[in-house]
Amino acid sequence: MDTLSQHPDAGWWANGWVDLALRWLLGGLFVLASVHKIMDPAAFAKIIFGYDLFPAVAINLIAIILPYIELTAGLALITGVYPRAAAVILGGLLLGFILAISINAWRGHVFDCGCFASGEAALWQGTPGWMLGRNGFLLVIAWSITAFRGQRKILVRTG
C-alpha cells in the first residue's frame, strides 16, 4: 500500500486512481460535448440565442470560444496538465449552465423557433430537470477533483 500517495486523513475517495477515473469521466464528457459545437458553431450560437440571457454582440463570441474552453480543460484533465485549474474552470462552466437553466425554468422561458434544425438540437439537450441533475452530478465530480490533495496519477504539470 502506497501510503505516501495519500493525505493522512484521506478516505478511499482520496485515492489517486479514483481521482484519475473522475478526471477521465469529466474530461471525456466535456471533450465529447465540445465536438459537435465545434463542428457547427452557427447552430450552437442559435441555441445560446434561444436562452435569451446574453447580449446580441456576445452570442457569436460565446459560441466560438466556449466549446474550446470545454475541449482544452477536458483534455487538460485527461492528460494531467494543470488538472486542478481545469477542474475549477469546468466547475465554473457547470455552475453557469445550472444558473442559466434555473433562470429559464423559473421564468418559464422555453425557446421554440418551430424549426427542424434547432428541434433536433433540443433533443440532445434534454429536459431542464435532466440537465440540472446531470450538471449537479458533474459539479460534485469537479469539486472532488479540485479538492483532491493526494498524489495524482498521470500528471504532466501540477496545479
Added chain:
Amino acid sequence: MFDLIKKMLMLLTVAAGLALLVNGLSPHGIPLIGQWDTEVGVVTADTDTAALWMDFEISSPQAAKQVFDAGEALFLDVRSRDMFAAGHIPGAVSLPLGDFDAMVEGFAAKIPPQQPIITYCSGRLCQDSHTVAQLLMERGFENVVVYIDGFPGWIENGYPVATP
C-alpha cells in the same frame, strides 16, 4: 490561490486563441458578431450569408399577401407535417425540411424550374425556409424567394388560413 488563477488563465488563453484561430480558418467559421435582431431580419450567426439572403427575401406579411393575391407564385410550407395540418397559407404545398431528400424528386417532377416559388416556415427565428430555398436553387429552380415572417406573420394580420 494566485498560482491557481494564473494556471486557469493560461488554459483559458490557449482555449480562446485556438478557438479564434480555428474559427478564422474553418469553412464552418462564423463572424464574431451575428445578426440576432428580429427587427432587422431572420436571426442567424452567419451575417455573411444573411447579407446574401436579403436579395431573396420578402420581408413583410403585406408584401407576401400581394404576391399571394396575384396568384402566380407557389407557396411552399417547409414546417413539419403537424404544423402544416394545423393551418397553412391557402394553396401552399407541404415540403418539410426534414423530408426534403425523400420528397424533392417528386416535387421536381411536377413543378417546372421557372415556377415562382415562395418558401416559408415559422418566422424570423426560423432558417428552414432559407435552407430549402437554397437547396431548390441548387437543383435548378430559378425563381425562389423566402417569405421571412412565415406563418406567424400571416395569421397575425388575419390573412386567410387553410386546414386540409
